[in-house]
Amino acid sequence: MLLDGKAVAASIDSRTAQWGSILKELGVVPSLAIVSVGDNDKNGAYERSIIKKCEKIGVRTLRYKCPESLSGDQFKNLLGNIREDGCIVMRPLPSHLDKPEIYSCIRPDQDVDGITDASLAWVFTGRGVGFPPCTAQSCMELLSYYGMGLSGKRVSIIGRSLVVGKPLAVMMDRENATVTLCHSKTNNLEQICKESDIIVSAVGKPGFLPLDCFRDGQIVLDVGISYDNNGKICGDIDFAAIENRVAGITPVPGGIGAVTTSVLMSHVVEAAKKRVMKG
C-alpha cells in the first residue's frame, strides 16, 4: 500500500480549517512570522509552500527578510520581539547564526516548528510548553491517519537527530511502541530492521537502507530527502525495489514531506487557540 502524504495533509488541513473558522467567528486570525536571513534558494521552495498553505487555511503571514550580515544580537532581538502566534525560522541559516542559543529567543508558545530546546524538553519530559518538531509529528499523523496503532509494535528509527530521530523515538515510546534508535555506529542494522514492524529512515542519503532490512508486512516511513545523481529528489530507500514487498511505504516526494506544512499550520492555529483561551 502506498502511504499517501497528500491524503494525510488534506485530512489535517480540513481539521485545521475548521478551527480556523471558529477562531474567525471570534474575530481572531492566526498569524505566522516567517523569518529568513540572506538569500537561500533551498529555503525558497519550502517558504513558498508554507505561504501557499497559510493562504489556503486562512493564516496571516508576516515575512521578516533579514540581510545575510545580521548579527547574533540583532537576530535575538528580532526573535524576542515577534508578536505573531507562531514563528518559523527558515533554515539553513548562515553559519554565524545557526545556534540553539539564538533559537531559544523564540518563545516556546510561538515555537510552532518545534526547534527550541524548550520544545524538545517538552517532548522528552511531557511537561512544560512547546510543540513537537513538524517532521516527527508528521510521521505520527500518517500512522494515525492509516489507523496503524503503535502499542506493542517494534520500531526501528534510523537517524538520531534532534529534529527527527530522537524526538520521534520518545513520541512513539509514549504510544507504547518499543523503539530502537539506530545510527551510523549501529551493527546488524539489517537484522534490527528486519525484526521491526515499522521502519523510519531519517538519514538523508539516497538509497541508504540495504534491501535486506525489509520483509513482508512491514510499514516503512522514508523521511530522508536528498537528490540522486540525476538531480531528482529521492529518499533513503529504493522505493521501486521494495514497494511490492512491504505492507505500506511512503514515497518521496509525496510522503512525510507532504505532511509537514500541514502540521505546521495545525500548530499555528493551536497557538492562536491558546492565545484566545488565555483571554
Added chain:
Amino acid sequence: MLLDGKAVAASIDSRTAQWGSILKELGVVPSLAIVSVGDNDKNGAYERSIIKKCEKIGVRTLRYKCPESLSGDQFKNLLGNIREDGCIVMRPLPSHLDKPEIYSCIRPDQDVDGITDASLAWVFTGRGVGFPPCTAQSCMELLSYYGMGLSGKRVSIIGRSLVVGKPLAVMMDRENATVTLCHSKTNNLEQICKESDIIVSAVGKPGFLPLDCFRDGQIVLDVGISYDNNGKICGDIDFAAIENRVAGITPVPGGIGAVTTSVLMSHVVEAAKKRVMKG
C-alpha cells in the same frame, strides 16, 4: 564476573576527594542541602548514607527538615532560597508536594540529583545546564570503570522512567550504543534482550526478567531495588540463576545502588568547582 558497585564507588570517591582537596586549598568547602519533608523511614537510610559519604569526602551538609504540612508555595520558597552548591530533595514526598513544577524551583546548577526538567532537557539535547540523574550516571560509571565501551553495542533498557530508563537511553546513545527502550507493553522481550550485548533492568519487581532473556557473554546491570517475600532486598533479576551464564552482572545490593551516592558527591564537588570558576 561480578560487577562490584563498591569498587566503582571507591574509584569515583578517590577522584572526587582529590578535587575536594584542591578546592579546600582554595578555601572552598563544597556544600549540599538535604531537604526532607515529614517523617519517612524509607528516606532515612538513604539520607544517612548521603551524610556519611559527605563526611568522608569533606562536603558540608545542611539539613532542611520540613513538617509534613508544608505547602507547595512554602516548599518552592524554600527551594528558591537554598544557597548551597547542591540540593537534593529526599523522595518520596507527600503526594501534595510531589510535582515537577515544584522541583523546577531548584536551580539547574544546584540540581545535583538530576531531577529537574532543566537537567532532563540538558541530558536530552546536550545543551544548557544540569546534571544527569544519579542512577543513570551510575550505570555509565560502572561500565566505564570496567572498560566496557558502548560504541556499536546493542543495549536493551527495560523500564522507561524519567529517572533512569529514558535519560540512560539518551546517554548510551550518545556513546554510540544502539539502544532499545523496553517496557510493560513490549512484545518479545526475551528475544530483544537475548540479542543485546548489554541489558539494563530498571523495573523494580523481584525476579521480573525471564531467564530466557539471557545468554553467554552479556553484561547485565540490575537497577531494580525491591524487597522479596522475606523482606530481603533484591533486584529485577534472579542473580543466582544467571550469574554463571553471563559475562558480567551487578548484584543487588552492592551493584548500581552502591554507586549512586558517590555520583551525587561528584556532582556536588562539580557544582562547587563551577562556582569557583565563575569567580
